[in-house]
Amino acid sequence: MGNTFGKIFKITTFGESHGLGLGVTIEGCPAGLAIDEGFIQSEMQRRKPGQSKITTQRKEEDEIKILSGVFEGKSTGTPIGMVIMNTDQKSKDYSHISDKFRPSHADFTYFEKYGIRDYRGGGRSSARETAARVAGGAVAKMLLQHFGITVHAYVSQVGELKLDKPYQEMGLSQAEDNIVRCPDPAMAEQMISYIDEVRKSRDTVGGVITCVAKGVPAGLGEPVFDRLHAELGKAMLSINAVKGFEYGSGFKGVTMRGSQHNDAFYQDGDKVRTKTNYSGGIQGGISNGEDIYFNVAFKPVATIMQDQDSVNEAGEAVTVSGKGRHDPCVVPRAVPIVEAMAALVLADYLLIGRTNKLLI
């Protein structure tokens, strides 16, 4: 269980850090969608390791291959199968940690759960699995684009460095202009220096990603349990290293009064709109047509280039030594993953929404 996401438009993924390859099966993509393989590949590039000095220097080409479900450039309605072969899977010796539990990694919990574990690079618990999500999310994005919906994420905090500008005041696509993926050039520079410094100190640091979806029609969401923001929250919390999720006013909304927080409705042409948007575009778990926005908190990466105390499978005290090529901060590469998961939720709810009324 746990390797499928979605209800109608859904992905099932497989693959671990050091197996032969990863894959994703996309079910429920409506027939007739133009599938741009180049776009999928370009999304893969945004996530792939080795893309800048502030990410891991590991090399993976992350080349996707579509095996099914697309004919003459269009989706056929049948499952779209894609694979990404691992090219780097034999390059490293893991014997030094094969029986040790790395602190704040999933080594111990996988061992407890399954009684066996693939110790090479964390196996399935490695963020490598998110490559398959990005491939699936790219198809979701193409579907959304067809209906005029866009999803943009960016880095809004690294350690204590917090961007306080509201998203409306920035060009969101500018986030792609720098390696940390922050749309404010000055802050981006600070963040890059900071991450580089953390890296040099053989340590890691956390961050926050903000995501904004525009053009989402009113009416998407499936209360009571599958509220739109509940599914978005689950999607985000399912990404490696995520510790928190808030949408609209979020944790800050707690201190507000109802009279401040309520978003007054007004009529704008033939559309009902709200004057403020503390609701984050979602009311009662259903989109209201305003921008959807939310924050995702990422912890500092667990792999640090320092010696740490731990135990091994035999219960003996051991030292885990930092080694290898790892990210000092996960958020720059997590931006496309956040977008992918958000796109998957929206694509799914868009299709589910077609079944709500008697006539459509």
Place this chain on the structure above:
Amino acid sequence: MGNTFGKIFKITTFGESHGLGLGVTIEGCPAGLAIDEGFIQSEMQRRKPGQSKITTQRKEEDEIKILSGVFEGKSTGTPIGMVIMNTDQKSKDYSHISDKFRPSHADFTYFEKYGIRDYRGGGRSSARETAARVAGGAVAKMLLQHFGITVHAYVSQVGELKLDKPYQEMGLSQAEDNIVRCPDPAMAEQMISYIDEVRKSRDTVGGVITCVAKGVPAGLGEPVFDRLHAELGKAMLSINAVKGFEYGSGFKGVTMRGSQHNDAFYQDGDKVRTKTNYSGGIQGGISNGEDIYFNVAFKPVATIMQDQDSVNEAGEAVTVSGKGRHDPCVVPRAVPIVEAMAALVLADYLLIGRTNKLLI
């Protein structure tokens, strides 16, 4: 879609604010569990309206009736059906808002989604539906208790009033000793006065609930998408008025270094434990045997006793006037709901966990 929660131990609910009744069907409760109807009813009392001066004064008895699935005091493995008849459903006239959209309520979004809405008290979007969750959660709690797992929630913040003590320093069950459900008596008093003041100013305010699960065995969680904390997050975000979720170090963890944040392992008798618990009892989406703890942010209640600008179904500007009996702050009554949803997730994952290994 959206009215079922869980995979093995799962609940399906029905019912709205002013229908004849609510109901819950519990599937997957293992056979042989002693079912204490009195305990279920006592959980209902903790949630029900009219319980104190700082909650709504509406009266609902919330009496549950078990229709199936229990024989001679024990679960039989077949679905447990329970109903709660609405006793207050005809007491009010809703004609004054029948075509108006109340700000930050779900009136508009339900109307957009379904093209029709039950305007009486919010219909299905009313927090009244959570009564069925509490009934289901009570059975989940009995299952957990059988395996030595406990779930306790409490109010840790109301508006700006924030309890800064860690949960370890308080007796969690003391939360039930006061009407705001905060385990610190001094803070509880402040919170009560504050909510009462907000109520008198015809306004509302938000709050935070903290929840702690103890005794959860290592190994529960279903990566990659159904990580334990992702499902807990979804469960919490599915509760009315929730805007955010964080577990372990949460949003604060963002500013930490990996070297601080990592939880070092040590051997404690025959158990592997961690020295700190920034992980919040979950690593890689799987429980590690430490306490699981998380925070849930609630916005201020949308119904305020003040006039507000809005529009109606015809797109005309209207005034929505505050009326009726509503909660000035939702958190005191939301404590048992948070516990119920957490218990449902844990019961479900406990059973799923039985299928992970070849031999158990």
Place this chain on the structure above:
Amino acid sequence: MGNTFGKIFKITTFGESHGLGLGVTIEGCPAGLAIDEGFIQSEMQRRKPGQSKITTQRKEEDEIKILSGVFEGKSTGTPIGMVIMNTDQKSKDYSHISDKFRPSHADFTYFEKYGIRDYRGGGRSSARETAARVAGGAVAKMLLQHFGITVHAYVSQVGELKLDKPYQEMGLSQAEDNIVRCPDPAMAEQMISYIDEVRKSRDTVGGVITCVAKGVPAGLGEPVFDRLHAELGKAMLSINAVKGFEYGSGFKGVTMRGSQHNDAFYQDGDKVRTKTNYSGGIQGGISNGEDIYFNVAFKPVATIMQDQDSVNEAGEAVTVSGKGRHDPCVVPRAVPIVEAMAALVLADYLLIGRTNKLLI
């Protein structure tokens, strides 16, 4: 698991033979459908016990009550909860079989599965649970009717008495004119006499129900696993006492040559049609617009008014004595159940079908 049927339009049922009541929650019924409570009740009458001399003489009123999901006569899109209270549940003493396994009943298997069983009237394994299906199916029928789809079932065989007329040559609604529900009056009379004779010999006999769905649009079905006929087959096989399912040419088709069996296409106005219909209206698991028809085989009822050898929970040889009021042949009352399950499948697939293409 196993108490929910359907994917979008789905029902979850609870209730056993001698509990307080039964219930069904219908999720996914599109908003805006006129719900005729009288029609639901009339479907219940067709299934209820005591309706004629050839059914059980047990009395149950089977009165349904709608608790939610319908407002001002229309579905609101939220779950429709219905309950049927058991009125006869205390009328009988089951102590004589409380530890005995009745042959070809589910007493032994429930006991093995759950380690506990509700021995009163078979508990959940009683066909009493199908009352909830009929209530759910009645709502599905109203949805289908809105789209011009009809579902008619009838008894086509009782013991060796087999109706050899194709369904096209009979008025299907005439099945309701007699107590055995066979649309051929002469055959109906024979069947009634035969069942009555079997009843007098304190025995039981099996039968076949044929079901025809008309007006199903081309394009419904979800290959590869959820082919339309596979889901119909599962739906039928989930009904008590069913031993077989075949559609179109069925088991007889085995002996045909491809050149006979293939259904040639021709153009009929703007519609593509087939000259023959050995496919039973389904090709590749997807409806082709022709009539869908299938047969369902029911075994003889296991409860007979005779002494039978068996064992008890302690493994001792015992005699099970026939007692009570039971059906000598299940098919007359099973006709509305077959229709209900077929309607549920078609309603579900109709809605799923809305998600197949990019534009609809």
Place this chain on the structure above:
Amino acid sequence: MGNTFGKIFKITTFGESHGLGLGVTIEGCPAGLAIDEGFIQSEMQRRKPGQSKITTQRKEEDEIKILSGVFEGKSTGTPIGMVIMNTDQKSKDYSHISDKFRPSHADFTYFEKYGIRDYRGGGRSSARETAARVAGGAVAKMLLQHFGITVHAYVSQVGELKLDKPYQEMGLSQAEDNIVRCPDPAMAEQMISYIDEVRKSRDTVGGVITCVAKGVPAGLGEPVFDRLHAELGKAMLSINAVKGFEYGSGFKGVTMRGSQHNDAFYQDGDKVRTKTNYSGGIQGGISNGEDIYFNVAFKPVATIMQDQDSVNEAGEAVTVSGKGRHDPCVVPRAVPIVEAMAALVLADYLLIGRTNKLLI
């Protein structure tokens, strides 16, 4: 929808006749199972085309490659991803049928459903997709074998040639000794000659496969909707060309009296057994420990080497000419597919069964 089968132990497949490749993702395989890749490959050989003179002469190597989920020869509990690359996908020109609807194929229904179709060899509707099922089923078989459960299928009828021996009187594994897969050597020879004759007449013929599962423990099955035989039935009906399913006494049971049909219980050592087995090993939808057996009816293959009348997408009358390399009778190659699907159901229900009782 429709490309996933199972609830806990489940497979998701992708791939069509002439895409680059097929794949299967197996979720829920318990950790620690020894995975014998050679066995999986040997199951593929049993299904693959070109294996004898009575099957299609098309050549596909059907070589499986495991990409994930297996480490050091054992399942890790994470998804097992396998791919089978198509080697023959470019060998044929399909332009002659690209806009024609082949009679009793899925060309027309796919076109109606999706508005687009992959006309090369039937696309996803081709029985080629069953290769992925066999790969998944092979893993299920290894799990069953670990628990002492075996599944054997064989051809029991081809056209009018019907094997009347009960399965108990034959060595089931002998079915593999001849190319038609009938365990009775004399009948096998007749069947082979008959199929060969049909092939020479450029026609096709149907058949029946019987399947027997031994060693299934009592207690598997999920009433009321997911009865064990209902899921087996769905599994079988989801296979290409299947028209009917019956288990135990099946359609013949209809003519029996309850007094004949009931299976009397007796005590056999510490086991409760039945004297007869008309129930087919399943009572009330739950296994009772006796052999499970059922029949699956296959229609004659739709592709015949003859000219047939049809229409094209433009609604014009056209002739479809028989061409290519096709099976004159599908049953010999369908034997491993039936076994695979049965094994998948049993493996799934075996794991679900672990969640039924409080203590296991």
